[in-house]
Amino acid sequence: MKTKNHFLRILFLLQLFMFNVSAQTTNKQNNTKKSTSMESPIKKPGNPFYSNTDATKLNLTDAEWKKVLPEDVYEVTRHADTERPFTGKYWNTDEKGTYYCAACGNKLFRSGAKFSSSCGWPSFFEQDNKNSVVYKTDNSLGMERTESLCGRCGGHLGHLFDDGPAPTGKRYCMNSIALDFIPDTK
Structure with missing residues (x-):
């Protein structure tokens, strides 16, 4: 079990490294800036709508x-x-930091609200603020579920379930591909 977890951490770090290398701009912006700056720490030059602050x-x-x-x-x-399930870059991580919408950069979750649900997708028990995630009824696949959408761009993030831990009892089951992550600075 310990070897498997070690392997998964190495695999995650390798994926994170490859993601960061491919996302660098020509002026090599520093992706570890504090998220409190007025500038977006993540740069997506092809997406003029992306902002971690707007x-x-x-x-x-x-x-x-x-x-x-x-x-x-x-x-x-x-x-x-x-x-x-079990293929996304964040499903089994426990690094401290903040999760943002991969489409628009909206702040969604803090790592302190992330928990291991063993469902194969990153899971959180609460959103960052009341406007960060919005909801709509999803009747696809013959089920009635609550779809979780980015509060800024309306992008699909995943689904909300009522089987999470205290204090909320909620499980925001998110797609890793719909999330960006900025680790806390030391």
Whole structure:
């Protein structure tokens, strides 16, 4: 078990390294800046709507999103696709930091609200603030569920269930591909 966890941590770190390398801009912005700065610590040069600090609601067409998002992020956030369980980069992590919407940069969750649900997707028991995540009824796949959407861009994040831990009893079951993560600075 210890070897498996060690392997999973190495795999996660390798994926995180590859993600950071591919996301660097030509001026090599520092992704470890404190998230309290007025500038977005994560840079997505092809997405002019991405901001970790701007809370202005976005109302873009599907075609506009398709132009600025990577295909996998687009399919999950704009068409409610779901990544396979136990495959996402954040399903089994416990690093301290903040999770943001991968489509628009909206602040969604703090790592202190993340818990191990063993469902194969990152799970949280509460959102960052009352506006960070919004909901709608989802009757797809012959089930009635509560869909969780980004409060800024309306992008699909995952689903909300009533089987989480105290104090809320909620489980925000999120797709890793719909999340960006900024670790706390030491």
